[in-house]
Each structure stands twice: as C-alpha cells, then as structure tokens.
Amino acid sequence: MASGVKPRVKVPKSASAGDTITIKTLISHTMESGQRKDKDGYVIPRSIINRFVVDFNGQNVIEVKMEPAISTNPYFEFEAQVPEAGDFTFTWYDDDGDVYTETKAIAIG
Secondary structure, X not given: OXXXXXXXXXXXXXXXXXXXXXXXXXXXOOOEOOOOEOOOOOXXXXXXXXXXXXXEOOEEEEEEEOOOOOOOOOEEEEEEEEOOXXXXXXXXXXXXXXXXXXXXXXXXX
16 A cells, blocks of 8 residues: 555535536655666566546546656646536545545535
C-alpha cells in the first residue's frame, strides 16, 4: 500500500436540475514512472495511479487511463451535468492494487 495517499474532491452541495457544475479532484500520490534507477542501479518499480473513474448514481461520467508520464498528485477538473439529486463516486486505482474511493452528494434546490 502506498503511503500518504489522500483523495480530495470539490463538488457543489446543490444545483438546479440540468445545471452543469465544475468538479475538481486531486489525489496525493508520489507517482514513480518505473524508468528511474536507485543509487545502486536497480530500476525503481512503477507505482502510479493508473485509472480514475467517476460515476453519478451508478452512471459513468468520466474514465481516465493514466500512463507513467502522469505528474505527481494528479489533478482533474471537469464539468458534469446534474439531472437529479444523487451521489458522485470517485475511484482511483493504484498499481499496487489499492483502490481509493470518495463519495460526494449533491442536492437539487
């Protein structure tokens, strides 16, 4: 398990039905490309967040596949249309098999 991994998500608490909202996400992760060597000349194993998925009430909103060139602490900002009240579920998949999930609710009002 990678240490110090912390997902952060910013979603408005409410919106009108049909509104387009801006969602911001960031996950703290050191991200090792697998192409560097340590001081003894051994390749440092790859350790990245390789996939990011967002669902709204079970419907896929966005899915991103990440490659070794991705930066440390990947940040994504995107827009989504909100047809009804519900929950956004954010999931990050780590090379070491760990899965990090965060859920944020949004109300219609």
